[in-house]
Amino acid sequence: VLGAGGGGNDVQWCFSQVKGAIDDDVAEADIISTVEFNHSGELLATGDKGGRVVIFQQELESKNQPQCRGEYNVYSTFQSHEPEFDYLKSLEIEEKINKIRWLPQKNAAQFLLSTNDKTIKLWKISERDKRPEGYNLKEEDGRYRDPTTVTTLRVPVFQPMDLMVEASPRRVFANAHTYHINSISVNSDCETYLSADDLRINLWNLEITDRSFNIVDIKPVNMEELTEVITAAEFHPNQCNTFVYSSSKGTIRLCDMRASALCDQHSKLFEEPEDPSNRSFFSEIISSISDVKFSHSGRYMMTRDYLSVKIWDLNMESRPVETYQVHEYLRSKLCSLYENDCIFDKFECCWNGNDSVVMTGSYNNFFRMFDRGYRQDVTLEASRESSKPRSVLKPRKVCTGGKRKKDEISVDSLDFNKKILHTAWHPQDNIIAVATTNNLYIFQDKL
Amino acid sequence: MSEEIEGTKTTEETVVNDQNEMDDKVTSPEKVEEAKLKARYPNLGHKPGGSDLLRKRLTKGQKYFDSGDYNMAKAKVKNKQLPAAASEKSGGGEITGDHIPTPQDLPQRKPSLVASKLAG
Numbered sequence: 001v002l003g004a005g006g007g008g009n010d011v012q013w014c015f016s017q018v019k020g021a022i023d024d025d026v027a028e029a030d031i032i033s034t035v036e037f038n039h040s041g042e043l044l045a046t047g048d049k050g051g052r053v054v055i056f057q058q059e060l061e062s063k064n065q066p067q068c069r070g071e072y073n074v075y076s077t078f079q080s081h082e083p084e085f086d087y088l089k090s091l092e093i094e095e096k097i098n099k100i101r102w103l104p105q106k107n108a109a110q111f112l113l114s115t116n117d118k119t120i121k122l123w124k125i126s127e128r129d130k131r132p133e134g135y136n137l138k139e140e141d142g143r144y145r146d147p148t149t150v151t152t153l154r155v156p157v158f159q160p161m162d163l164m165v166e167a168s169p170r171r172v173f174a175n176a177h178t179y180h181i182n183s184i185s186v187n188s189d190c191e192t193y194l195s196a197d198d199l200r201i202n203l204w205n206l207e208i209t210d211r212s213f214n215i216v217d218i219k220p221v222n223m224e225e226l227t228e229v230i231t232a233a234e235f236h237p238n239q240c241n242t243f244v245y246s247s248s249k250g251t252i253r254l255c256d257m258r259a260s261a262l263c264d265q266h267s268k269l270f271e272e273p274e275d276p277s278n279r280s281f282f283s284e285i286i287s288s289i290s291d292v293k294f295s296h297s298g299r300y301m302m303t304r305d306y307l308s309v310k311i312w313d314l315n316m317e318s319r320p321v322e323t324y325q326v327h328e329y330l331r332s333k334l335c336s337l338y339e340n341d342c343i344f345d346k347f348e349c350c351w352n353g354n355d356s357v358v359m360t361g362s363y364n365n366f367f368r369m370f371d372r373g374y375r376q377d378v379t380l381e382a383s384r385e386s387s388k389p390r391s392v393l394k395p396r397k398v399c400t401g402g403k404r405k406k407d408e409i410s411v412d413s414l415d416f417n418k419k420i421l422h423t424a425w426h427p428q429d430n431i432i433a434v435a436t437t438n439n440l441y442i443f444q445d446k447l
Numbered sequence: 448m449s450e451e452i453e454g455t456k457t458t459e460e461t462v463v464n465d466q467n468e469m470d471d472k473v474t475s476p477e478k479v480e481e482a483k484l485k486a487r488y489p490n491l492g493h494k495p496g497g498s499d500l501l502r503k504r505l506t507k508g509q510k511y512f513d514s515g516d517y518n519m520a521k522a523k524v525k526n527k528q529l530p531a532a533a534s535e536k537s538g539g540g541e542i543t544g545d546h547i548p549t550p551q552d553l554p555q556r557k558p559s560l561v562a563s564k565l566a567g
């Protein structure tokens with residue numbers, strides 16, 4: 001029997017909060033498409049298919065209950081992207097937010113980048129808690145006073161007001177991608193960021209919207225020769241010259257921007273050798289990497305393909321140092337998963353704050369955690385049934401054959417419409433955000 | 448990359464990457480699934496990850512002759528309540544080009560955007 005591992009032998013995960021509608025009739029716009037904590041973990045942003053961003057803020061811990069971590073409540077919400085139609089190419093541009101990335105905080109305001117398939121926007125989220133009062137020529141309600149009635153002069157002063165959180169688009173980075181943007185990543189230099197689509201990666205300066213530099217271009221001269229696409233890209237967490245990008249063929253390329261302006265030649269190529277006798281129709285599809293994430297230390301990177309999570313040491317290109325099976329029982333269901341398109345689902349993955357545990361989602365609203373140190377893993381479920389405040393989550397188990405034990409669920413009973421594609425881990429604490437189709441669950445470890 | 452799974456293998460166990468020896472007598476579950484698929488779709492090409500699949504992925508969303516076509520297809524989808532059909536392999540399900548649009552046929556302007564239920 002496995003413990004509810006994750007961050008050590010003794011971590012028990014408890015339900016904390018759930019956001020979103022309870023009803024089963026899910027509007028397409030409400031489908032959550034990205035989840036991201038900011039660098040301090042105080043803010044949690046979500047993006048959805050309707051182009052909206054909702055930001056939650058963690059309440060300060062109450063002095064009365066020092067053992068309880070603050071709850072996340074709505075801080076700001078805004079419409080980031082709207083649907084567009086490219087009349088020239090007859091192309092529908094979805095407003096779905098593909099990714100949100102926070103900038104490190106430099107002043108009182110918070111900044112994030114949000115992107116749909118074609119356009120990246122820089123949003124400024126700022127607080128206003130005071131306003132000037134006591135104008136000479138205006139009443140408090142804004143009406144102009146008759147200047148002839150003004151007999152004295154006064155100096156307006158700032159008075160406190162109810163907190164208002166405003167989101168405003170500060171930059172719009174448009175028209176740089178022919179194909180669909182799958183990733184954005186802010187550089188550790190805090191001045192530049194990259195955006196990646198299926199075939200190209202561009203480098204931007206956060207201040208400049210009318211141009212970007214193309215740093216990777218894998219488009220073949222003859223499109224008939226196309227064999228792979230870029231699936232994800234990320235900057236190294238502290239080496240501002242280094243980034244990686246993953247492909248639909250299961251490879252990861254590490255590039256050094258000091259080597260040349262166009263990084264088509266990789267510095268390192270990470271690829272696990274495959275036994276050719278094992279190759280099947282599905283091999284390439286399930287090897288496609290859906291997410292790549294550097295560890296916080298920058299020493300490792302993690303990739304997610306359809307059935308597994310792999311940890312790579314940046315110093316070793318020949319194979320991953322660790323491989324974790326997420327839902328190996330699906331290997332014998334690949335035919336139906338291909339027919340219902342689930343085989344193309346793009347799962348993300350994430351590290352905990354000290355890189356000791358990794359997490360990723362699965363089907364049936366299950367998500368998995370792998371403790372690298374203790375060599376333990378656990379399957380948990382995000383469901384309304386286990387949503388009593390502070391109730392400890394019970395580990396789940398999928399029965400793959402033979403006799404199904406009580407509390408186990410058989411592979412054929414799994415609900416493949418209930419996918420957890422997006423998860424996020426607080427940068428310091430054991431607080432996780434798990435997105436089901438249209439609900440956001442927040443779990444934390446039992447204190 | 449392959450991991451052979453027998454029915455009695457302990458589930459949920461962390462598997463550190465070690466290469467399992469292929470037992471010639473046991474067919475991998477993947478190959479069984481492949482045979483199933485080929486039986487159902489005998490015309491399926493041999494290069495699933497190759498350019499056809501990728502090109503369909505790249506041109507996702509591009510299926511209309513012009514904006515009139517696009518708007519008519521949207522109206523039709525709305526009326527028939529068809530599910531979103533854009534998939535990697537089938538290339539979408541909306542029908543285009545069979546009706547010349549007139550102003551009366553076009554769908555209403557998209558209603559004002561509603562706030563996310565996460566913020567409710």
